[in-house]
Amino acid sequence: xxxxxxxxxxxxxxxxxxxxxxxxxxxxxxxxxxxxxxxxxxxxxxxxxxxxxxxxxxxxxxxxxxxxxxxxxxxxxxxxxxxxxxxxxxxxxxxxxxxxxxxxxxxxxxxxxxxxxxxxxxxxxxxxxxxxxxxxxxxxxxxxxxxxxxxxxxxxxxxxxxxxxxxxxxxxxxxxxxxxxxxxxxxxxxxxxxxxxxxxxxxxxxxxxxxxxxxxxxxxxxxxxxxxxxxxxxxxxxxxxxxxxxxxxxxxxxxxxxxxxxxxxxxxxxxxxxxxxxxxxxxxxxxxxxxxxxxxxxxxxxxxxxxxxxxxxxxxxxxxxxxxxxxxxxxxxxxxxxxxxxxxxxxxxxxxxxxxxxxxxxxxxxxxxxxxxxxxxxxxxxxx
Amino acid sequence: xxxxxxxxxxxxxxxxxxxxxxxxxxxxxxxxxxxxxxxxxxxxxxxxxxxxxxxxxxxxxxxxxxxxxxxxxxxxxxxxxxxxxxxxxxxxxxxxxxxxxxxxxxxxxxxxxxxxxxxxxxxxxxxxxxxxxxxxxxxxxxxxxxxxxxxxxxxxxxxxxxxxxxxxxxxxxxxxxxxxxxxxxxxxxxxxxxxxxxxxxxxxxxxxxxxxxxxxxxxxxxxxxxxxxxxxxxxxxxxxxxxxxxxxxxxxxxxxxxxxxxxxxxxxxxxxxxxxxxxxxxxxxxxxxxxxxxxxxxxxxxxxxxxxxxxxxxxxxxxxxxxxxxxxxxxxxxxxxxxxxxxxxxxxxxxxxxxxxxxxxxxxxxxxxxxxxxxxxxxxxxxxxxxxxxxxxxxxxxxxxxxxxxxxxxxxxxxxxxxxxxxxxxxxxxxxxxxxxxxxxxxxxxxxxxxxxxxxxxxxxxxxxxxxx
Numbered sequence: 001x002x003x004x005x006x007x008x009x010x011x012x013x014x015x016x017x018x019x020x021x022x023x024x025x026x027x028x029x030x031x032x033x034x035x036x037x038x039x040x041x042x043x044x045x046x047x048x049x050x051x052x053x054x055x056x057x058x059x060x061x062x063x064x065x066x067x068x069x070x071x072x073x074x075x076x077x078x079x080x081x082x083x084x085x086x087x088x089x090x091x092x093x094x095x096x097x098x099x100x101x102x103x104x105x106x107x108x109x110x111x112x113x114x115x116x117x118x119x120x121x122x123x124x125x126x127x128x129x130x131x132x133x134x135x136x137x138x139x140x141x142x143x144x145x146x147x148x149x150x151x152x153x154x155x156x157x158x159x160x161x162x163x164x165x166x167x168x169x170x171x172x173x174x175x176x177x178x179x180x181x182x183x184x185x186x187x188x189x190x191x192x193x194x195x196x197x198x199x200x201x202x203x204x205x206x207x208x209x210x211x212x213x214x215x216x217x218x219x220x221x222x223x224x225x226x227x228x229x230x231x232x233x234x235x236x237x238x239x240x241x242x243x244x245x246x247x248x249x250x251x252x253x254x255x256x257x258x259x260x261x262x263x264x265x266x267x268x269x270x271x272x273x274x275x276x277x278x279x280x281x282x283x284x285x286x287x288x289x290x291x292x293x294x295x296x297x298x299x300x301x302x303x304x305x306x307x308x309x310x311x312x313x314x315x316x317x318x319x320x321x322x323x324x325x326x327x328x329x330x331x332x333x334x335x336x337x338x339x340x341x342x343x344x345x346x347x348x349x350x351x352x353x354x355x356x357x358x359x360x361x362x363x364x365x366x367x368x369x370x371x372x373x374x375x376x377x378x379x380x381x382x383x384x
Numbered sequence: 385x386x387x388x389x390x391x392x393x394x395x396x397x398x399x400x401x402x403x404x405x406x407x408x409x410x411x412x413x414x415x416x417x418x419x420x421x422x423x424x425x426x427x428x429x430x431x432x433x434x435x436x437x438x439x440x441x442x443x444x445x446x447x448x449x450x451x452x453x454x455x456x457x458x459x460x461x462x463x464x465x466x467x468x469x470x471x472x473x474x475x476x477x478x479x480x481x482x483x484x485x486x487x488x489x490x491x492x493x494x495x496x497x498x499x500x501x502x503x504x505x506x507x508x509x510x511x512x513x514x515x516x517x518x519x520x521x522x523x524x525x526x527x528x529x530x531x532x533x534x535x536x537x538x539x540x541x542x543x544x545x546x547x548x549x550x551x552x553x554x555x556x557x558x559x560x561x562x563x564x565x566x567x568x569x570x571x572x573x574x575x576x577x578x579x580x581x582x583x584x585x586x587x588x589x590x591x592x593x594x595x596x597x598x599x600x601x602x603x604x605x606x607x608x609x610x611x612x613x614x615x616x617x618x619x620x621x622x623x624x625x626x627x628x629x630x631x632x633x634x635x636x637x638x639x640x641x642x643x644x645x646x647x648x649x650x651x652x653x654x655x656x657x658x659x660x661x662x663x664x665x666x667x668x669x670x671x672x673x674x675x676x677x678x679x680x681x682x683x684x685x686x687x688x689x690x691x692x693x694x695x696x697x698x699x700x701x702x703x704x705x706x707x708x709x710x711x712x713x714x715x716x717x718x719x720x721x722x723x724x725x726x727x728x729x730x731x732x733x734x735x736x737x738x739x740x741x742x743x744x745x746x747x748x749x750x751x752x753x754x755x756x757x758x759x760x761x762x763x764x765x766x767x768x769x770x771x772x773x774x775x776x777x778x779x780x781x782x783x784x785x786x787x788x789x790x791x792x793x794x795x796x797x798x799x800x801x802x803x804x805x806x807x808x809x810x811x812x813x814x815x816x817x818x819x820x821x822x823x824x825x826x827x828x829x830x831x832x833x834x835x836x837x838x839x840x841x842x843x844x845x846x847x848x849x850x851x852x853x
Contacts, residue, residue, distance in 0.1 A: 008821045008839075013814065023809045025695040027720060029713045033706060053703075056711050090699030091706065118699070 030085040032062055035148040037089065037119075038133025039109045040098035042067050046108065048074035049137040050087065053148035061146060063138040071112040089118045094151045095125045095169055097184070098132035102212060102219035106172070106184075110217075113169045121173075124155060124166035127212035129188040129222055136187070136206060150206050154187060158208045162232050162239030162256065163225060176217055179333050181326035183231065186212040186222055215326040223320050230317030233279060233310060234329055236261050243283070245305040250290020252302055254283040254365055259310075265335040272354025273335050275318070279361045281310055293367050307363035314359045325352040397479030397501035401429050404496070407485050414488075419447060419495075422454030426461050432493040432508070441508040442493050445471040450495070458497040465495070465504050472506035479503075511535075514643075516542065519621050521788065526663035531621045536566055536640035539623070543570060543636070543645075546627035551575070559591035559639075567591060567602075570626075570636040577633065580830050584635050584648060602639050603789075606648060607829060613796060615789035616829040618650035625659040635830075649832040652824065655787035656680065676784055683781030683794050687724050688801035688813045690774045694720040696809030712768040721806035723767055727775040728799060730757050735779075 035053030039046055045068055052061035064081045068074030079087055095113065097106055106125070113119050128136050137147045158164045166185045167175075175182035188209040210228040213220045223231060232238045238259040245252045264276040283306055285293045293299065321329055332353055401416075408414040413434040420427050428450075432442060453469045455461035465475060476492075478484040484494050484503040491509030496502075516538065519531040532539045540554060555569040567588055571581050584606070591605055607616040618634075620626050621644055629647035630636050637646040656676045661669035693700045694709065701709065716723065734753035741749055761767040778798065785791040797820060804812035827834040 008825070009818050023696045023811060025806075025809070026698075027713070028694050028698060028706065028710050029716075031698060031706075031710060033703065033710070035703065053707075056708050088698065091703040093703070 026086065031088040032086065033088050033091050035091060036094045036096065036137050036151065037092050038065075038096040038098070038137035038147075039071060039101050040132045040134050041101045041104050045069045046071055046074050046101070047132075047134055048078060049134040050078060051137045051147045053093070054143060054146055060141075060143060063147075065134050065138055071108055089116070090120070092119055093123055093148060095123055096133040096136055096147075096151075096187075097125065097127045098134070099128055099130060099219065101133065102127045102184075102214070105217045106176075106214055106219075107217045110169060110173050110176075114173065121170040122168045124151075125169045125172050125184050126151065126166065127184045127186045127219065129186045129209040129212065131189055135189070145205060151187070154206060154208055155185075158185065160239050162229065162237065162241040162259075164208050164211055164228050165232060165235075165237045172214065175328070175330065176214060179327045179330045180216055181220075181328040182214045183223075183328045184212045184214060186210050211328075213320075213324050213326045213328055215324065220324045220326050221320075223317070226313045227316045227320045230310075230313030230315070231320075231329065233259055233281070233314055234261050234263065234277060234317055238281075242286070243306055243309050245302055245309070247291035247298075247301075249292075250288065252285060252289075252291050252293055252298075253287040254302065254306060255286045256281060256283050257366075258282045263329075263331070263334060265331050265338065267335050271356050273331055273356070275331060275355065275357040277314060277318075277357060277359045279310055279314060279359065281306065281361065281363045282366070283363065284366045293365075299365055299367060302365045303363045306365060307361040310363060311359050311361045314361070315357070318355065318357050318359070322352065322355050327352050331355065397503070399478060399481050399484050399496060399501050399503040401496055401498060403481045404431060404484060404488075404494070407481065408488075419450060421450055421456075421461055422452070425451075425454050425456055426458050426497075428458070428461065429496040429498065430493060431488060431496065433488055433491070435512075436489070436491040436510055437493055437508045438510045441472070445508065446493055446495070446506050458499050458502075462497060462500065462502065462504065470504075470506060472508060474507035476505045477502060478505055513538075522620060522622050522625070522659065522786065524622075524658075524660045524663075527660050528622070528624045530623060532623060532626075532638070532643045532645055534641050534643050536568060536638055539638045539643075539645065540568055540570070542623035543627055543630070543638075546623055547572065547630060552630070555581075555585060557585075557588045557591070559588070566640040568638045570630060570638065572630050572633075575631060575633050576635050580633075580635055580649075583830055584637070588637070602637070602642065603646065606637060606646060612827060613793055614652075614824060614827045614834050615655065615787065615793055616648070616650055616827070616834065617789075618647040618654060619644050619787065619789060620647065620659075621645070622659050628659070628662070649828075649830040651832060651834055651836045652790065653835065653838055655785070655790045658786045676786070679781040679784040680790075680794065681781075683778045683785070683791075684798050685801065685813070685817070686774055686778045686781070687728060687798055688805040688816070689810075690770075691721050691724050691802055692805040692809040692813050695806065709768070709770050712770055715765040716768050718766075720771075721802065723771045724775065724802055725799070725806075727757070727767060727771050728778075728802065731775055731779055732795065 033052055034050045036051040038049035038051075040049070041047070047065055047067045048071060049063070049065040051063045055061050064078050064087075066074050066077035066081060068077050075087070075089075095109065097109060101109075109125075113121055136150075140146055140150070143149075155166045159166065164185045165183075167183055172182040172184060186209040187206045190205045190207050209222065210225055211223040211231060213223060229238070229241055232241075236259070238256055241256045243254050243256075245254060259279065259281045261280075262278040264278075265273050266276075268274045285302075291298070293302065317329070321327060321331075327333075405414075405416070411433070413436075415432050415434050417430045418427060419430050430442075430447070449470050450461075450465070453461065453464050455464055462477075466477065476487065478487065478494070479502055484505060487505040488494055491507070492505040493508045495504040495506070497504070513535045514533050516530045516533055518529045522531075530542060532542065544552060549572075551573045553571055553573050555571075557567050557569070559565045559567050569581070569584055569588055587606055591602075603617050603619075618629065620629070623645075626636055626645040626647065634647040634649065637648065639646075656673055661673060664672070698706060713720070718726070730753075734750060734757065737753070738747070738750045757767075758772050762769050762772065782791045782794055785794070801813055801816045801820075804816035806812070808815065824834050825839055833839055
């Protein structure tokens with residue numbers, strides 16, 4: 001009996017994991033939910049911007065910005081601008097860093113998230129390429145183009161297409177701690193005159209802009225679209241990316257259905273890290289413009305072309321890693337794990353060890369059913 | 385042959401007509417008739433209570449053979465009647481007036497022999513009463529459709545039909561002495577632990593008869609401790625469930641006038657099962673039992689969890705739901721705890737009103753109540769819709785419980801848990817829940833833990849505990 005009671009009591013404590021003590025009650029209507037939090041530099045201090053996200057029934061949300069000598073101080077100042085009694089940061093969904101703030105260092109923002117008992121760590125960290133977080137978080141007055149809505153849409157699209165992956169604050173902090181480098185999804189304001197069918201005046205549509213590379217906590221540079229896709233392929237995060245493969249008689253567009261990467265790094269005293277990357281990709285034809293994918297010998301040629309394109313992207317990502325001296329693919333850590341540790345002096349002082357690679361790609365392209373020509377269409381003769 | 389000298393007590397009794405009439409003074413249903421045993425035969429007085437007795441049985445089984453006996457003395461009449469001269473299946477010789485009065489109240493006809501001071505009591509009880517009907521509460525689709533009635537002997541017969549074995553023992557006790565409410569204790573010899581039977585017999589001997597007017601009154605006196613908030617007996621109106629309980633080693637109690645059987649000892653996990661589960665495939669029955677367990681948790685914890693989350697742990701609520709809750713709560717003047725407590729109280733009031741009123745009116749009250757308390761309160765911004773949903777979900781969870789007693793206990797417990805949540809959030813809920821679990825683990829009836837088989841020793845392992853109750 002006593003054993004059962006003890007087990008019950010211990011089990012009863014489990015739901016309390018994560019609860020702080022002492023507890024303070026507050027009524028929900030006193031809270032102003034914040035869903036997107038931005039951080040920029042301002043002189044020696046910072047500017048924090050916050051947006052409450054979409055409101056039920058299409059109501060207008062709250063967009064605030066305040067400065068301070070540190071992020072906690074700026075957030076304390078934000079409270080004065082709120083009509084509600086308390087800004088509530090437990091439901092923050094996106095953290096955004098302006099490019100200048102990222103260049104100065106993401107450390108303060110990561111520290112704030114790590115130390116705060118209120119904010120979660122599993123939210124995506126984004127970097128605004130060529131702009132400030134405040135522009136993104138507070139500029140839009142249209143509820144349909146509010147920052148949280150835009151970023152949620154962007155996250156879904158980029159992860160589906162495999163063009164970039166939204167790494168969380170926790171991911172970034174862990175990778176910086178482990179490898180000294182990390183990737184953040186970069187966003188940018190759409191170029192004026194872009195095709196935005198239903199954007200209202202004042203809306204701020206954003207587009208994905210590859211990856212921002214953080215090295216030792218500071219922005220080291222950005223990866224372009226090919227480098228980003230190559231990075232995703234090497235990290236096994238590729239989604240349904242599309243490749244337009246040129247043919248003599250036109251083009252064939254294929255879409256990735258799966259991609260697997262096997263990275264085998266080893267340490268060579270003469271050349272440094274030698275990476276043997278083996279990629280296997282499977283794609284399907286989704287469109288052909290003038291070319292006939294069903295013709296004899298076309299599919300093997302498409303497979304070769306796809307393998308070449310994938311190889312170039314992977315090599316571009318590796319080249320970017322070497323150029324930026326940022327081990328965002330965590331090759332050194334992987335080498336250490338496989339080899340039982342890098343030799344003394346293998347890492348340059350604060351830098352990235354020499355890297356050479358060999359990338360092999362095995363691609364297979366599947367042909368979808370061609371309706372046109374197989375099914376008789378009114379007024380046309382069926383193909384034989 | 386019957387011989388008065390065989391009787392251990394003095395043949396001369398103390399039963400007198402005047403004495404009995406004095407006891408029943410003011411009782412208009414007492415019928416008295418002077419009978420003569422044939423021409424020149426002895427004159428005796430017959431008494432019975434109208435309505436409790438069968439008139440045809442009195443005339444056919446008592447008066448007609450009595451006249452045919454033609455006995456000239458009371459002694460001869462007594463001997464002849466005791467030897468089967470009267471056709472009644474049960475005849476008892478009474479020497480004391482209180483015994484005779486008790487028999488009259490139990491539906492017997494008393495034949496007074498004034499010179500001997502004795503009374504012969506013949507059982508001519510009226511069988512008028514409710515017939516065996518389908519269960520009202522424990523309804524079944526696949527199972528049997530009979531249920532207990534208010535007549536004790538009908539109920540014991542229903543059980544014996546399910547268990548036609550001599551090992552089914554039936555120990556009868558009149559609560560409150562002779563003339564008290566008859567209470568039967570049923571058990572299967574060799575299956576029910578003897579110490580359990582002895583402990584219950586001791587409790588039944590101590591019963592206070594006049595208070596046994598409801599199942600709750602009997603349960604209070606059978607349970608140990610009697611004021612416990614934890615239900616400790618299994619109620620059932622189904623003879624098949626009662627018989628199954630007896631085969632599992634439980635001891636059953638049936639009381640005259642109550643259409644409910646009691647099985648002891650009961651445990652909470654057993655109260656989540658229904659008899660119909662036995663008629664279903666095992667996976668389906670297990671899934672339904674799990675569903676009832678989930679409903680029990682919802683009924684018990686949902687209001688408290690909502691209060692804790694809305695007042696202390698808003699980060700636990702998904703963002704879209706929290707946004708809606710904030711919008712709905714903006715114009716409500718009460719705190720979340722007050723809202724939930726008020727709504728729970730309103731729910732109990734409506735439920736009580738629906739039960740006490742006649743069926744058609746009760747349904748109307750429920751519908752009107754739901755409309756008033758629900759729609760109007762929300763429109764008037766007195767309550768937020770989410771509170772109504774939470775309390776309604778908790779109410780539905782209560783209704784899914786097969787045991788009414790468990791459902792009633794849960795309704796009380798959840799008030800306490802809401803208060804704990806309002807005071808300390810999840811810490812308070814968990815503290816209250818652990819106190820409740822501690823209490824449940826610590827409550828035993830007849831040596832069996834209230835939460836068995838989830839915790840506690842196997843029943844019957846420690847006979848000394850069972851004997852002490």
